[in-house]
Amino acid sequence: MSALPPNKHQEKSLRTRTLLLDAAIESLAEVGYAGASIADITARAGVTRGAQLHQFHTRSELFAQTIGHLTERQREAMQRKAKALPADTTAGAVLVELVTATFAGQLGRASVELYVGIANDPPLRREMLRVQHDLTVELLDRCAGLIDADIARERLESAFWLTVNLVRGATLDEMVGRDRVRRKQVLADWTALADVALGR
Numbered sequence: 001m002s003a004l005p006p007n008k009h010q011e012k013s014l015r016t017r018t019l020l021l022d023a024a025i026e027s028l029a030e031v032g033y034a035g036a037s038i039a040d041i042t043a044r045a046g047v048t049r050g051a052q053l054h055q056f057h058t059r060s061e062l063f064a065q066t067i068g069h070l071t072e073r074q075r076e077a078m079q080r081k082a083k084a085l086p087a088d089t090t091a092g093a094v095l096v097e098l099v100t101a102t103f104a105g106q107l108g109r110a111s112v113e114l115y116v117g118i119a120n121d122p123p124l125r126r127e128m129l130r131v132q133h134d135l136t137v138e139l140l141d142r143c144a145g146l147i148d149a150d151i152a153r154e155r156l157e158s159a160f161w162l163t164v165n166l167v168r169g170a171t172l173d174e175m176v177g178r179d180r181v182r183r184k185q186v187l188a189d190w191t192a193l194a195d196v197a198l199g200r
Contacts, residue, residue, distance in 0.1 A: 017055045019045040021069040024062055028110040033117030038062070063114065064124055070110055071131040075138065078102040082142050091147045091156075092194030095163045096187055098143055102135070103164065108171040136164065151198050159194050166190055 023044035027036035038059050042052045056062040081101035085094065103111065111132070118124040140160050147156060170183045 013055070016045075016047055016051050018069075019047055020052060020055055020062065021066055022073075024066045025070055025073065025110045026106065028066075028113040028117075029106040033113045036113075060121075063118065064127075066114065067118075067124065067128050068131060070107065070114065071135050074102045074107050074111070075135055077107060078135075078139055078142060082146060085146065089146070090191070090195050091151065091198040092159075092191040092196075094143055094146045095160055095194055096167070096191045098139060098146075099160075099163045099167045100187065102139055103167050104171050104174075108168070109175055112168075112171060112175065147198070155198060159197050163190065163194065 020041060023041045024036065026044055027041050031040065038052065041062065042049060045052070056065065078098055078101050081098055085097060089097070102108075115128060118128060140157065143160060144153070144156055166186070170187065173183055174180070
């Protein structure tokens, strides 16, 4: 006889699934795709092997679901940062702050590792590219909504894509163990340059 009513079972199952997917992101960011084993992820999630098997039968299945979960976590980080920005934030700072929230740190490292890890799996690669494209379009629109509407869209998009590429490059720089202080200074310098580029 079940100890929990159906809705409680569903809540527990969803909670376990979320713990595993969050742990997969953490594992990717900290030990990389090759090191992100089922055992490591299960231990980080704090769940039993049986509970893990109930949710995901294979590592490939787990990472297939991690694609969408990671993208949603990136979206949530972007939305939190957008809400927290002061009203007087400059255009350059809006770009750097929102792009960094979305594509840097733990989420950025996990994204890079997942991109590389699934590169030779065409269906997963297509799905990753699709959801990340949609996220990036949403991010651009969110930046546009926080920046002076009089700034030409073409100029904004140019500055936006330069910022995305810079932040992703900084994430790779972090992953190979380069100087954190220098990365912060590079982003600060780009913020100032982007302000000039987007000035009217």
